[in-house]
Every structure is written in C-alpha cells, then in structure tokens.
Amino acid sequence: MGEARNRNIRIGIVDNDPYALKMFGALIERMSSDFAVIWTCDLGAVAISRCLSPTKRPDVLVTDMSMGDVPGTEVCRAIRTKTPEVGLVGVTSYALASFHDEAARCGAQALVGKTDLNGIALAIRNAAQGLSTNELVLGDEGSGNSLSFMDAATAYAVLEDTSYAHRGALSGKERDTLRMYADGSTTKEIAERLGISVATVATFERRALAKLGARSRAHAISICVKRHEI
Known part of the structure; x- marks a missing residue:
C-alpha cells in the first residue's frame, strides 16, 4: 500500500443512503488530485466482497458506521480478519464516542465525523499507507475512549489470531x-x-x-x- 504515494489512492465507499453516497463520493474526489473513487455501494456485504476481490480491492475503504445489512464495524472486522491490504476508515454523522472503541477492536485505522473533511482526507492518506489516525477524537468526546486504532498490519495479526483462537x-x-x-x-x-x-x-x-x-x-x-x- 506504500505505492499509494506515487499514484492515485484508490478508494471504495459504502453508505446505505444513496443520496449521501453520491454526494460523499464527489466530495472525497475533490479533496485531492491523488484520490480516485473506484466504486461506491450501499450494502456492507457488497463492500466486503469487493475489498476481498483481487480485481476490485481498493487501497482504502471508507465505510459508514450505521448501515442496515451489515454494521460498519462488522464490515471492518470481516475485511481485516482476511487481509491487511485495505485501509479502513470509518465515518459517521453521530458522536464518535458511539462507535470509537468497537471500530478500533474491529480493525479500522480511523473514525471520523462526516463533516470533518480535513480529518477524512488525513485518515485516508494514512490508511493508504497502512497507518492509523488517532488524533481525530479530541476533547471531552474522546476522553472516555480507552482504545487506540491499530495500524493495518497489527490489527490483521490480532484479529486473524483471535479468529483462530476461538477454535x-x-x-x-x-x-x-x-x-x-x-x-x-x-x-x-x-x-x-x-x-x-x-x-x-x-x-x-x-x-x-x-x-x-x-x-x-x-x-x-x-x-x-x-x-x-x-
């Protein structure tokens, strides 16, 4: 994923609101000339399948946390237990504290408010390199969050091992x-x-x-x- 510095960062987006999805995709592409949205979808199950496909895998998946078919946290877990090769950035319109710890446990590299465009851009760039972004939950809202986001390789090692341990x-x-x-x-x-x-x-x-x-x-x-x- 380090190659993302030398080419477009390929981004997939999943959000169950089709209108928000279209607008969000356009916003992300306008954030930087390095960002290329290669697909969008409104189902978590479809996003998981595409992220695990060698031909459709993005460098970074931006996933809404609140979705009808599969919650964003479980989208992250399903992908991260299988591969460290996709950066995972969670976004939400709700308070970050509502999803922070579970997103961290499930292998996301960051959680960002949907209105924090600078934060989303930073998180995408970091996630494309396999890095986490922990500085976006600040002040009183972040004070109760006990977990830090892991880099992709560490999250993969932990979640892959946990899956095996359950046997x-x-x-x-x-x-x-x-x-x-x-x-x-x-x-x-x-x-x-x-x-x-x-x-x-x-x-x-x-x-x-x-x-x-x-x-x-x-x-x-x-x-x-x-x-x-x-």
Whole structure:
C-alpha cells in the first residue's frame, strides 16, 4: 500500500443512503488530485466482497458506521480478519464516542465525523499507507475512549489470531511467540520478526498462557515442548 504515494489512492465507499453516497463520493474526489473513487455501494456485504476481490480491492475503504445489512464495524472486522491490504476508515454523522472503541477492536485505522473533511482526507492518506489516525477524537468526546486504532498490519495479526483462537487451540502466532522465547529471543526481537508491535507480542503470550493454564512463560514453554507443539 506504500505505492499509494506515487499514484492515485484508490478508494471504495459504502453508505446505505444513496443520496449521501453520491454526494460523499464527489466530495472525497475533490479533496485531492491523488484520490480516485473506484466504486461506491450501499450494502456492507457488497463492500466486503469487493475489498476481498483481487480485481476490485481498493487501497482504502471508507465505510459508514450505521448501515442496515451489515454494521460498519462488522464490515471492518470481516475485511481485516482476511487481509491487511485495505485501509479502513470509518465515518459517521453521530458522536464518535458511539462507535470509537468497537471500530478500533474491529480493525479500522480511523473514525471520523462526516463533516470533518480535513480529518477524512488525513485518515485516508494514512490508511493508504497502512497507518492509523488517532488524533481525530479530541476533547471531552474522546476522553472516555480507552482504545487506540491499530495500524493495518497489527490489527490483521490480532484479529486473524483471535479468529483462530476461538477454535480452542494455540494459534500459529501464539506458538511462534513461545517458540521464539524458547530460542532466547527478546520481546522486541519477536515483534520485529513477526512485523507486529511489542504490545501485540505480549497479547499473544497472555493468550497462550491462559489456554495452557501455565503459571509463567517458562511453564508454558515446558508444556508446549512436552506436547511437541514447539
């Protein structure tokens, strides 16, 4: 997605209000000569399908949070569990606090008010590079929000792993984390090798310990060695 700096940023938009969708698409294209709206749709399910299609995938999806068929948060989750290659920007006419934490959990890189055109442009540019935008929720409205938006790669790693974890076994990244600790790697080295943050490494370790019923990292490694899992 870093190539977006050298070419148009290809944007998909989903909003269940067709009139707002048409107007919003025109506004986004006028924000910058770098922005190219390649498609719009009014169904979350259609947006998910297009974002997962090799031929229709945009660099950034701008999604309304309140939609009839699939909520914007679930659109983000469905895409982010499958790929880190599409930047996800949520927009809403409601108070940002209404959707902020759930949007962050579901893998969005930003949440912006629909009237904040400068904020939308900034969020799109950042998301096209896989980056998050956390500075748009300010003042009293943002004070109650406990979660930060993750970059696309970290969100993908977390959500992909969570999806696997629901099946009850150690996920691949949990095993990799314990294996690298067993080999003597530091948390920072593991983060660099997996392309994730130090905090995400810690999350994988905590999940592994909880699943194994282990008292410590060393105990978890011992259990995995005995089970031939690492």
